[in-house]
Amino acid sequence: MSMKTSSRQVDGVTIVDCSGRITLGEGSVILRDTVKDLLSKGNKKIVLNLGDVNYIDSSGIGELVSAFTTVKNQGGELKLLNLTKKVHDLLQITKLYTVFDVKDDEAAAVKSFGK
Amino acid sequence: MTAHRVSYTLDSTLETVNSAEEAASQIATEAGFDDEEVMKIAMAVREAAVNAVLHGNAYDPAKKVIVDFERTARELVITIRDQGKGLDLSKIPDPLAPENLLKTSGRGIFLIRSFMDQVEIHPSQAGTEIKLIKHVHGSAAGGKEASQ
Numbered sequence: 001m002s003m004k005t006s007s008r009q010v011d012g013v014t015i016v017d018c019s020g021r022i023t024l025g026e027g028s029v030i031l032r033d034t035v036k037d038l039l040s041k042g043n044k045k046i047v048l049n050l051g052d053v054n055y056i057d058s059s060g061i062g063e064l065v066s067a068f069t070t071v072k073n074q075g076g077e078l079k080l081l082n083l084t085k086k087v088h089d090l091l092q093i094t095k096l097y098t099v100f101d102v103k104d105d106e107a108a109a110v111k112s113f114g115k
Numbered sequence: 116m117t118a119h120r121v122s123y124t125l126d127s128t129l130e131t132v133n134s135a136e137e138a139a140s141q142i143a144t145e146a147g148f149d150d151e152e153v154m155k156i157a158m159a160v161r162e163a164a165v166n167a168v169l170h171g172n173a174y175d176p177a178k179k180v181i182v183d184f185e186r187t188a189r190e191l192v193i194t195i196r197d198q199g200k201g202l203d204l205s206k207i208p209d210p211l212a213p214e215n216l217l218k219t220s221g222r223g224i225f226l227i228r229s230f231m232d233q234v235e236i237h238p239s240q241a242g243t244e245i246k247l248i249k250h251v252h253g254s255a256a257g258g259k260e261a262s263q
Contacts, residue, residue: 023161024129024132024169025129057158057161057165058162058165058220058223058226059220061222062218062219062222063219065217065218065219066219068217069217086154090226093226093229094210094211094222094225094226095211096216099216099217
């Protein structure tokens with residue numbers, strides 16, 4: 001299953017619901033294009049909801065890092081929401097879990113952005 | 116249980132990465148590994164195949180990726196060979212070093228080592244060979260075929 005994303009706005013924060021696999025090729029490109037598109041429209045408070053992402057490889061991890069730094073460099077914030085166990089474990093062993101702001105509750109994630 | 120060997124010769128394409136991963140998943144399942152171990156083995160193979168296609172063969176259509184699976188009662192051994200210039204191990208950074216944490220690449224070999232029991236990397240001028248070994252423990256002993 002390839003990756004799909006859909007975006008919605010909640011109190012000025014963009015929630016990107018992701019599903020499928022973030023892997024080398026299509027999945028990584030879709031994520032990159034989605035974040036790029038949001039930034040071009042001035043949406044700089046972004047939450048990636050990864051609750052339905054069942055697989056991610058090292059390229060996908062790299063894409064998450066790229067999205068994080070790209071948003072940050074443009075004065076925004078990118079947070080992660082609802083990690084599956086597989087993705088959680090991968091971020092733990094790569095020491096990225098503490099780099100990302102990871103949330104498990106959407107309302108709390110939205111609230112955590114500065115006004 | 117006797118040794119069971121399967122070999123694939125694949126093109127230097129992204130489809131090869133998916134094919135190698137799927138084959139690894141199937142063979143590891145047949146060998147009796149549990150779901151989590153199957154996922155780790157398949158992901159290690161995927162990462163090794165990515166390295167072979169991208170960094171080894173650099174998508175060169177004239178070069179192939181050879182993937183061998185050998186299953187015995189004691190272990191599953193997967194060998195992935197490319198026909199590239201040979202991986203320079205000294206150029207692989209530590210992805211856990213603070214200065215590398217935010218790099219967007221360089222985690223493949225690290226993940227492979229994390230997921231397998233034993234990893235051997237043999238670069239040469241004829242290409243790179245990476246051998247991934249997973250020992251059979253507990254329920255995986257003998258594999259599903261042995262219980263039929």
